[in-house]
Structure formats: C-alpha cells, structure tokens
Amino acid sequence: MSKFKKKKDGGLPPVNTAALPDIVFMLLFFFMTVTVMKDNTLKIKQQLPSADQLHTLDKKDPVIYIYAGEPLDQFKAKWGSSAKIQLNDSFKEVTDIAQYILSERADFRQDQQNKITTALKVDGETNMGLISDIKQELRDVNALKINYIANKKSE
Amino acid sequence: MPKRAIPEINAGSMADIAFLLLIFFLVTTTFETNSGINRKLPPPQPEDVDPPIIRQRNIFTVVVNKNDQLLVEDQLMEVTDLRKAAMDFLDNGASTNDQGENCNYCKGKKDPESSDHPDKAIISLQNDRETSYKTYIEVQNELVAAYNELRAREYARLYPGRDYLADEEEYTTAKTPEEVKDRLKPRLERVKKMYPQKLSEAEPKKN
Numbered sequence: 001m002s003k004f005k006k007k008k009d010g011g012l013p014p015v016n017t018a019a020l021p022d023i024v025f026m027l028l029f030f031f032m033t034v035t036v037m038k039d040n041t042l043k044i045k046q047q048l049p050s051a052d053q054l055h056t057l058d059k060k061d062p063v064i065y066i067y068a069g070e071p072l073d074q075f076k077a078k079w080g081s082s083a084k085i086q087l088n089d090s091f092k093e094v095t096d097i098a099q100y101i102l103s104e105r106a107d108f109r110q111d112q113q114n115k116i117t118t119a120l121k122v123d124g125e126t127n128m129g130l131i132s133d134i135k136q137e138l139r140d141v142n143a144l145k146i147n148y149i150a151n152k153k154s155e
Numbered sequence: 156m157p158k159r160a161i162p163e164i165n166a167g168s169m170a171d172i173a174f175l176l177l178i179f180f181l182v183t184t185t186f187e188t189n190s191g192i193n194r195k196l197p198p199p200q201p202e203d204v205d206p207p208i209i210r211q212r213n214i215f216t217v218v219v220n221k222n223d224q225l226l227v228e229d230q231l232m233e234v235t236d237l238r239k240a241a242m243d244f245l246d247n248g249a250s251t252n253d254q255g256e257n258c259n260y261c262k263g264k265k266d267p268e269s270s271d272h273p274d275k276a277i278i279s280l281q282n283d284r285e286t287s288y289k290t291y292i293e294v295q296n297e298l299v300a301a302y303n304e305l306r307a308r309e310y311a312r313l314y315p316g317r318d319y320l321a322d323e324e325e326y327t328t329a330k331t332p333e334e335v336k337d338r339l340k341p342r343l344e345r346v347k348k349m350y351p352q353k354l355s356e357a358e359p360k361k362n
Contacts (some may be wrong), residue, residue: 021166022175028180035184049289051296053303054190060329120189122288129284131291132358139196149191150292 011130044069044086049124051150057119062112064104064143066097069123083126085134094130097137105143121149174202192295197355215244215278219294221285233295241301244269245350247277260309260349273305273350281357298354306346314342 036059046069057063065088071079075091084091087100106115118138122131138146217237218226225232227240248261250271258272268320278298282291303320309318325331326339 004193017170018166020294021169021173022208024170024177028173028177031177031180034186035180036187037183037326038185048188050216053192053296053299055193056190056324058329077282117193119189123293124287124289126288127280127284128286131288132257132282132284135196136170139199143199144196144198145193146196147191147193148292148295149188150296151188152190 012103040065040067040086040089042067042072042086043089044071044084045092045123046121047124047151048121048151051152052153054150054152055147057117057147062108062116064101064116064118065121066118066133066134067121067141069126083123083130085130094133094137097134098141101138101141114145115145117145117147118143119147119149192292192299194295209277210271212268213275213277215241215270215276217278217280217298219280219282219286219290219296221283223287223290234290234297236251236305237294237297239303241278241298242305244278245301246305247272247276248272277353277355279355279357289336302350302352305350309349310342310346316348317342319346
C-alpha cells in the first residue's frame with residue numbers, strides 16, 4: 001500500500017501570488033491614464049494619414065469631430081462602398097454638416113464658441129472631392145479653424 | 156482585558172477585482188490620436204469682389220492630379236523634394252515688400268524670377284476631386300513644414316536657446332499659465348510676421 005503514498009517533499013512549492021493584485025493594479029492605472037473613453041462608435045474604416053507637423057488638441061479645447069471614410073464591411077450592404085460622412089453615431093450627408101456644427105456649437109460655453117476647432121478624422125484613401133465639400137460647408141457656417149487628424153510619422 | 160486579534164482580511168480575490176476593472180477599461184477606452192495639422196479656412200467671400208492681381212513670380216503653384224502626382228511650378232516633382240523647393244521660394248527675397256523694405260533676414264538666392272519678399276510670396280495648392288486624402292495631407296504637411304522650418308531658423312537666431320515649435324506648442328496649450336503666454340506671444344508673432352503663412356487653396360477641379 002505504501003506504493004500510493006503521497007509524496008510529501010520534492011514537489012514545487014506553490015507560487016506566491018501576493019503581488020499579483022499589485023501588478024494588475026499597475027496595469028489598470030496605466031490604461032486609466034493613457035486611454036480615453038470611447039465617445040463614438042466608428043462605422044467607417046479609418047486608416048489615418050501620417051504627418052510630422054502635428055499639433056496636439058488638448059482635452060480642454062472645444063473640438064467638434066467629423067469622421068469620413070469608407071463604411072465598414074457590415075454597413076456596406078446598406079450604405080454602399082463609397083466614402084461617407086459620419087457625425088456622432090450615424091451616417092450623414094454633406095448637407096447635414098452645417099446643421100450639425102451649429103447644434104454642437106450651441107453646447108459649448110459662450111466664451112469658447114469662437115475658439116472651436118473642427119477636427120476632421122478622415123481615412124487616407126478618401127477622395128479629396130468629399131473633403132472639399134465638407135470644407136465648403138464649414139466655411140458657410142464660419143467654422144474656420146480646422147485640424148486634419150493624422151498619425152505621427154515614424155521615421 | 157485581553158486584546159482581541161483582528162482577523163486578517165482575505166485579499167485572495169483582490170486580483171480578480173483588479174482584473175475585472177482592468178478588462179472594463181480595456182474594452183471601453185481607446186488610445187486616441189488627437190493630433191493633426193492645424194489649418195485655417197478662408198472666410199466666405201462675397202461674390203462680386205475681384206481677386207487682387209498678383210505677379211506670377213510671387214505665386215508658387217502646386218498641383219496634385221488624380222493619380223496623386225505632383226506638379227510644382229509646371230514641373231513634375233516628388234513629395235520629398237517639395238519642402239526644399241517651397242523653402243527656396245519663400246526665402247528668396249529678391250526685392251522689397253509693399254512697405255519698400257528689403258528682406259534682410261532672407262538667406263535665399265535672390266533670384267529675380269522667384270518671389271520678391273516673404274510678405275508677398277503665396278503658395279497656391281490645387282488638387283483634383285479624385286486626389287487621395289493621404290497625398291493631400293502629405294503635401295500640406297510639407298508646405299506647413301517649410302514655413303515652420305524657416306520660422307524656427309529665425310526664432311533660434313533672434314532668441315538663442317529657444318525652440319520655435321516647442322514654444323508654439325506651449326503657447327497653444329490650454330493649461331499654460333497666462334503670464335507665460337503673454338511672454339511668448341510677442342516673440343511668436345514677430346517670427347510669424349517675418350514669414351506669414353500664405354497658403355491658398357483653390358477649389359478643386361471638376362472632371
């Protein structure tokens with residue numbers, strides 16, 4: 001019977017996991033500090049162009065976002081495969097931009113309203129025709145400060 | 156009275172709780188790229204205003220066609236050479252500005268066929284409706300870089316030890332204290348006035 005006796009020694013001691021919470025908390029704090037909450041679900045493909053003369057938009061700056069690009073595969077059946085504009089959470093037409101800018105602008109504080117930047121987050125493969133139309137609309141509602149969002153060029 | 160020992164709290168599930176929070180933050184947040192090229196659109200123009208007459212040598216034309224090829228001053232060019240060409244044009248300083256002042260800080264060739272003065276030099280960018288956005292941004296980037304490099308050169312000369320781009324960044328950041336901004340503003344404006352950014356964009360050609 002002694003054949004089946006449990007081995008008491010020679011086995012590995014259990015790994016001490018007391019520091020595990022600390023490690024996980026460290027990761028947690030890292031992600032809490034460097035990421036921001038998603039505010040819009042992108043419905044379009046977004047491969048941003050790259051540039052090196054970048055200017056960082058501060059979190060406190062009043063910014064209105066306009067997204068544009070080719071719809072993601074699951075939306076192609078309904079919306080087609082040509083580049084579309086996304087405002088907040090839905091696809092919109094160029095003619096809706098003016099209304100959108102005006103309503104977003106009203107949400108900002110009075111003293112910030114003339115400092116609003118319109119950030120264009122546009123996929124690199126989009127044709128300039130669409131961008132020009134957007135810019136024309138922005139000019140019409142006097143939203144003249146724009147920012148072409150781009151990735152930092154890695155050299 | 157005998158002291159009652161406080162039972163130790165079991166921290167075994169602490170890791171689980173932390174993991175849960177970690178995973179929550181992983182799914183709800185994104186790494187946001189929040190930097191880009193700042194540009195200003197021209198204000199809406201009344202229909203009946205005639206455009207001012209500008210001499211051809213003061214205009215640096217950049218045309219991007221639908222195949223993303225670059226035509227600079229009627230010559231085919233690669234994007235990588237654009238910055239140098241634009242800087243040469245802006246920095247030429249062959250003649251005087253409207254106030255009759257010579258460009259004493261220009262280091263260009265003073266070619267009479269090129270721009271008179273940085274005040275007068277205009278870069279005109281024209282693109283096709285089928286140009287890709289990626290190329291457009293590359294071209295914009297190079298042109299903005301040309302201005303920034305010239306301004307940085309003068310900034311370093313006027314205020315030794317200071318960096319134009321770093322100061323510009325500091326000035327535009329919202330959390331910079333007001334007194335620092337007030338100190339930086341006249342310096343930045345002085346250099347910006349030396350090389351004013353005159354980058355005009357024509358309406359894209361329709362096919």
